[in-house]
Amino acid sequence: MSNSTTPGEVDHNLYGYDPSKTAAYAFVALFVVSGFLHLIFIFTLRAAFFIPLILGSAMEAGGYYCRAWSTANTHNILPFVIQGLLILAAPPLLAATIYMTFGRIVRNLKGEVYSLISPKWLTAIFVLADVICLATQLAGSVLRASDDAATNKRGSGIVLGGLILQVVIFCLFAILASNFHIRFGRIENGHIALPWVKHMVVLYTMSLVFIIRNLVRILEFTQGDDGYLVTHESMLYVFDGAFMLFVVVLLLFVHPGGLFKAARHAMLMTVLGLSNEMAPISASKR
Template identity: 45%
Template sequence: MSNITVVTRGLAPFDLYPYNPSATAAWTFLVLFAIVGVVHIVYMFILRAWFAMPLILGCVGEAFGYYGRAQSHDNIRNGGMYLIQLMLLLAAPPFLAATIYMSLGRIIRSLEGERHAMIRVTWLTKIYVVVDIACFVCQMAGSAMQSSGDPAGTKLGINIVLGGLGFQIFAFVIFVLMACRFHYRLNREPTWISREPSIRWRRCMWVLYATSLLVLVRNFYRIVEFGAGSDSAVYKSEVYLYVLDGSLMWLLVLFLIIVHPGALFRAARRLKKLGGMSSEEDEEAISLTDRK
């Protein structure tokens, strides 16, 4: 009688995880991302913050990614669930990052601070939308190639993911530098609307810095995880995933609930409807002050 190994359709002939994924942790994070996602949906309609749609999609991706991990518990050879969690947990953060990118451009326009921006606001948004799409494609393509079972394809997939993560880190560093420059120049030469006590724009800027830092730390963790290989302690323990990825991305979404940029934009719209100095009048006032 020949020795034949039967592999059920959809199951890999080897363990896809170096551990048994925790169902409790996965279901917990699924619920956490579902809650903050629903809150952002409510805020989107209340504040007319349509720019937050990518953030909501990112929450959906994170939630379903952890669903894949929950389903992988006691079933670590299920290729379908493994692929779902791998692709979604890699691809969801670029959607979260997109809202951070778009928030800066809207803050600049709301405060009428275009003259303080490093590049034109319209170009800022377009460039970072392209960056985000590129990062998303890299994460999706790379993670799909890792599930091929071919060692060469797996290695190439890892390199593509690493390239996408590294590119996102570079883009975020440039983004933070542009935000800092705008923040510094607006402090030195405030516009009429940024001087209004009801326009609390500085805390929005600090939230952008905080959320950007969370994305950077998460990306560094993922680079270490993929770069160190399957024998590393980082890869063999899922604790790192929840501490340095899931928790950080959930905090990112939570910070944007506590200080929602849409509230600033709504306050700025209302103030402009009530009337105030125009941008030209503001510049003239600053010029007259400087002469004195």
């Protein structure tokens, strides 16, 4: 039995259940492999803007490694705090990549005039909001680790505020993206065909995944420490781990770097006079 006087430990199971070492290590491996593949794509597809996603994948892997570490002693505070902090704070980094992807889609299609907000400001605004979400969730997670009930409650409120803000941000993002999609899709002049529509669909899909994930997290915090979502480990893996892994893997199969590479090639051909196509690039839906 754990001794409550042992430094760095408490006298009860911090999770309320025995975390699965197998599941934790499985997600460590999955996030490491997918993150490494994205690292390769950074060089092959000139996709440096995917660095936040790689960092987020590393944080996810680190979080699940700490859960595996906790299986040896569920009374140990350090791995419990670190895993909670990393798993909660990693998604905003993945979200930042999504925002930057949309801005680059608009620019590469030469469709700035069809976006309600300039791509430059669009990316800056959403990434700044994402940084605020990240900061609030990190700060709240640190406060939640306190033994003081009032401080712990304040930390939960801060994390909850960050999650709600992120839901609002993704809803606004989806509105802006769909507005661009509709307006740009009405273009009839220009005939340079690029498969841009499937990348927009991917953005919508990932936005929905993030919104559902955050809504579940909000419900988790409102239920409290004795709620169903907190006391059942499967909920974490289904609505957080699997959801975030889906985002990372989906971007491996439909990487926007391929679209941007094709767009750069098309514009180069136009500049060299080897093509009669002119921007804006056509709204091909193939």
